[in-house]
Amino acid sequence: MNKRIIMAIVQKDIKTTxxxxxxxxxxILLPVILCVILPAVFAFIGIHTGLVSGNTNDLEEPINDFLRSFPNGDMRNTLASLPTLGYKSVYFFLNFMMIPFFLMVAIINSMVTASNSFAGEKERNTLETLLFAPITVKELFMGKVLASFFPSLLISFASFLINAIVVNVITYPYFKEILFFNSTWLLLMFWVIPALVIFNIILNVLVSARVKSFQEAQQFGGLMVLPAVGLIISQVSGLFFLSPLLLVLIGAGLLIANVLLLKAITKFNQRNALFESQIH
Structure with missing residues (x-):
């Protein structure tokens, strides 16, 4: 494959996006709300006003029972040592409940850019030009995948960094600990999310190549949000928690799935089939 052609497609698609x-x-709006504003407001309210606790007579004992049964021993001891229910709620939310939000942002952003790949070309009436250009379908697909990957991953990393700075400014004087820079979060951001973004992009690019509009592609891509919603429910209910080992296994599974999907892309090399699926 010609790398110069692929990078030209990447530059064109990023500019179009x-x-x-x-x-x-x-x-931009989604990560700002979910990954920066929400945790910052929750941390500030929980620590400085105590509104997270409210009237805790009915809630404190069940919550403490839940914390005592927490599977991670170090985290359980840390939560137990915090002085108020508000502190415990904030610490638990930031360390565990925020994980699915970052996964959701990565999924939605990669879905938006990938859905705009072929379906967007169809709506802008530019697909015919690409299909008649002296490039292979493999180069076209790889360019589309990379054009979605770079901005999606950059936004995920930027939102993580901004969130870490803002939240730690609020919480460090009280927890005396730098949040987010631990094995769980580093594995999430640098192992699971890149693999998840690639998986979601390849899947959505393949779908975008078959449907006729940006909205149709987004409807399918929206199904990928459901696992993140399931993780939020599991974290709240205590069904299971994303440990470093589990994150390693999830990333490995996504890596294998990415290899299989990339093989599917290399086999999708019939220009006429792509043209007909988009034009007719």
Missing amino acids: FSSKKVWIPM
Whole structure:
């Protein structure tokens, strides 16, 4: 494959993505709300006002029972040592409940950019030009995948860094600990999320190549959010927690799935089939 051609496709698609408000505004707004504003407000309220606790007579004992049964011994001891229920709620939320939100942001952002790949070309009436250009379908697919991967991952990393700075400014004087820079969060950000973004992008690019509009591609991509919602429910209910070992296994599973999907892309080399699926 010609790397120069692939990078030209990447540059063109990234420029197109950030010239469309319906694409880039949700990509920026969602992580700002879920990954920066929400944790910062929750941390501030929980620590400084005690509103997280409220009237805790009915809640404190069940919550303490839940914390005593927490599977991670070190985390259980840390939570037990915190002085108030508000502190415990904030610490638990930031360390565990925030994980699915970052996964959701990565899924949605990669879905938006990937859904805009072939389906967006169809809506802009530019697909025919690409299909008649002297490039292979493999190069076209790889360019589309990379054009979605770079901005999605960059936004995920930027939201993580901003969140870590803002939240730690609020919480460090009380917890005396730098949050988010531990094995669980580092595995999430640098192992699971890149693999998840690639998986979601490849899947959505393949779907986008078959449907006729950006909205159709997004409808399918929206199904990928359901696992993140399931993780939120599991974290709240205590069904299971994302430990470092589990994150390693999830990342390995996604890596294997990515290899299989990339093989599927290399086999999808019939230009006429792609043309017909988009034009007719």
